Amino acid sequence: MRASSRVLDAVGLLARLILGGALLLAGGLKVGNPVASARAVQAYDVLPFELARYVGYGLPYAEVVLGALLVLGLFTRVSAAIGALLMVVFVVGIAQAWARGLTIDCGCFGGGGQVAENETKYGREIVRDIGFALCGAWLLWRPQSMLSLDRYLLGR
């Protein structure tokens, strides 16, 4: 019983570090370049132009905050739920771009915008984001994990 709960806690830690680390990296790489981030969101051609601009401005900061909470293991369940939801939104965004024949880079870790037809990586991007979403789903189901502030600070 004890051993298996330890293993599950370790899996929780791994899920936190993967999803949280990815969000932290993705947000951190985009934080300094608001124009590029705005253009990357506008390239999906889903939201109205001006709204897409502000989503582009805010997204990197939201990713950094979420990523930090997950890495620290604070409010893991809520953070993981939002993180997983974000990944699902990204998957939908990339899939619609693919389906409509747009040729864009996902702009996930900086970059973004239009690319040549043979430079799109939609399949790989979607599989990767689904992987991140699954990490979030695990934590939603079982938020307990090793080395978390939830445990040390809140005694959860």
Added chain:
Amino acid sequence: MSTDRKAKIDAAKKKSGGTGANAIVVGGIVAIVAVILVVAGVIWSAQQDKGGDGSAPASTEMGQPFNPYPDAELVEGAPTVHVYEDFRCPACKIFEDAFGQSITELAQDGKIALQVHLKTVIDTNFNQDNSAIAASNALCAADQGVWTEYHKALFDNQPQEPNEFSQEQFEQLAEQAGLSGEKLDAWTECAQNETYVDYVKSVDDQSVKDGVTGTPSLSVGDTKVNWGSFATEDGQPDIDAFEEVLTSGEVPQDRVAQQ
């Protein structure tokens, strides 16, 4: 061991006066900090990316393209040709080297109505503003009547991506373009004030809104042209075919750009 750990956790719970209240306080603080951070980030970003209220060249408006040859007498039915370019984009240099002279002559002769959209793709990619400054300086040169010369000089001296034009280079090229005396002084003042930088950014914004994200891009009327299709088999530009399409305003199906 297991009971030990449980006891410790329970002790911790007691010390912090139970779990509920504590979690709500911590959660509240975290939520407030998170919201402040994201909102501050959006405000800072908007500040960085602000369009500004600088002026557009006299002949045009914010967001609208620029006609470098307003005095050209248009022949009847001259098609409107849109060129989207960034002085620091490598493919734009290839385009300029191949077709720049053609476009200039056709526009000067009034055989096409040229509309130039100055974009800042390389600035966006590398978080810089040198493309916008180069474009502003080119418009300053247009104010002094040397658009053609300065435009060509910038492309001839294009720094390797993602390097930037230096201030000295901008000034040197202005002289090379034929400015001196009062005209050079006027250009220098215009350039130093980054007079048209906000205008250039507004044009980039509008062109993205209109679906033109990359450079160079060429449209005849409303039809986007695949300019790469004008390369002959030995890699040379087929100028005759190019000029035929531009002046007729009719783009054959196999030269229409995808999307």
